[in-house]
Amino acid sequence: SAKRLAGQVALITGASSGIGLGVALAMGAAGASVVVNYRSDAAAAQQVVEQIRRGGSQAVAIEADVSKEDEVQAMFRQAKEHFGTVHILVSNSGIQQDAPLIDMTLEQWQQVIDVNLTGQFLCAREAAREFIRRGIEPRLSKAAGKIICMSSVHETIPWAGHANYAASKGGLMLLMKSMAQELAHYKIRVNSIAPGAIKTPINQEAWETPEAADRLLKLIPYGRIGETEDIGKVAVWLASDEADYVHGTTLYVDGGMTLYPGFIGNG
Numbered sequence: 001s002a003k004r005l006a007g008q009v010a011l012i013t014g015a016s017s018g019i020g021l022g023v024a025l026a027m028g029a030a031g032a033s034v035v036v037n038y039r040s041d042a043a044a045a046q047q048v049v050e051q052i053r054r055g056g057s058q059a060v061a062i063e064a065d066v067s068k069e070d071e072v073q074a075m076f077r078q079a080k081e082h083f084g085t086v087h088i089l090v091s092n093s094g095i096q097q098d099a100p101l102i103d104m105t106l107e108q109w110q111q112v113i114d115v116n117l118t119g120q121f122l123c124a125r126e127a128a129r130e131f132i133r134r135g136i137e138p139r140l141s142k143a144a145g146k147i148i149c150m151s152s153v154h155e156t157i158p159w160a161g162h163a164n165y166a167a168s169k170g171g172l173m174l175l176m177k178s179m180a181q182e183l184a185h186y187k188i189r190v191n192s193i194a195p196g197a198i199k200t201p202i203n204q205e206a207w208e209t210p211e212a213a214d215r216l217l218k219l220i221p222y223g224r225i226g227e228t229e230d231i232g233k234v235a236v237w238l239a240s241d242e243a244d245y246v247h248g249t250t251l252y253v254d255g256g257m258t259l260y261p262g263f264i265g266n267g
């Protein structure tokens with residue numbers, strides 16, 4: 001049904017742009033009350049809030065740097081003050097700091113690990129604490145809570161020039177699976193979405209010119225670059241009871257990018 005997340009509260013990190021924005025809108029359209037986390041762009045976050053409200057769902061913007069323990073804890077406190085609890089975490093915030101390995105600074109390495117991996121740990125830990133405190137609300141969902149980590153095809157595809165990013169997503173893969181193994185008996189479902197190439201600010205140079213888009217399309221057997229709505233729809237399904245038996249897995253949403261497209265027509 002259209003409002004399959006009615007009554008549930010979804011907290012989306014990095015929701016003022018890109019995939020997080022798309023997921024926030026999709027969750028709102030599915031009837032969830034949405035916490036729109038942002039790091040610095042309050043105006044953009046507020047626009048997302050207004051758009052969700054116009055669609056008939058509740059929303060609030062909350063600032064926090066997901067790599068900072070005190071800020072993540074304050075964000076969850078504020079979310080609970082506002083909506084009473086949280087049922088769905090979509091841990092989406094992520095950054096790139098690209099450099100050839102031999103030129104990569106410790107700061108570039110550390111920033112990416114702090115946001116993409118430590119941020120995932122901090123947000124998942126607070127969410128799990130709240131899910132366990134509250135328990136299952138059978139009227140709303142079969143699970144006590146759902147954690148969705150925004151990973152990447154680079155949790156499996158190595159990426160020259162982006163070793164910090166690939167390491168953060170590869171680490172996230174086993175963080176997600178370990179959390180899924182550990183939290184299952186609380187009826188907390190934990191999964192990842194691994195997007196391929198989705199049109200957002202993070203990879204603008206990879207799709208903004210026709211030449212760049214052509215190069216990118218060679219990596220996508222299905223023949224189109226992804227849209228944030230492609231991820232939003234999957235996130236809503238994964239958070240819903242329709243996916244109640246999906247646990248501890250990565251759902252690739254990549255138009256076939258992980259199918260070794262270099263082998264097409266190659267012998």
Ligand code: NAD
Binds near residue numbers: 115197201
């Ligand atoms: P984006 O840059 O639009 O989104 C990233 C968001 O994270 C931004 O809103 C940013 O403000 C937020 N953020 C950054 N640092 C933060 C911090 N310290 N605390 C809180 N928020 C912070 O790019 P996107 O493509 O929408 O990326 C979203 C997620 O999707 C990332 O985890 C990225 O790795 C992943 N991803 C994207 C693609 C793609 O093709 N766009 C592919 C695979 C995975």
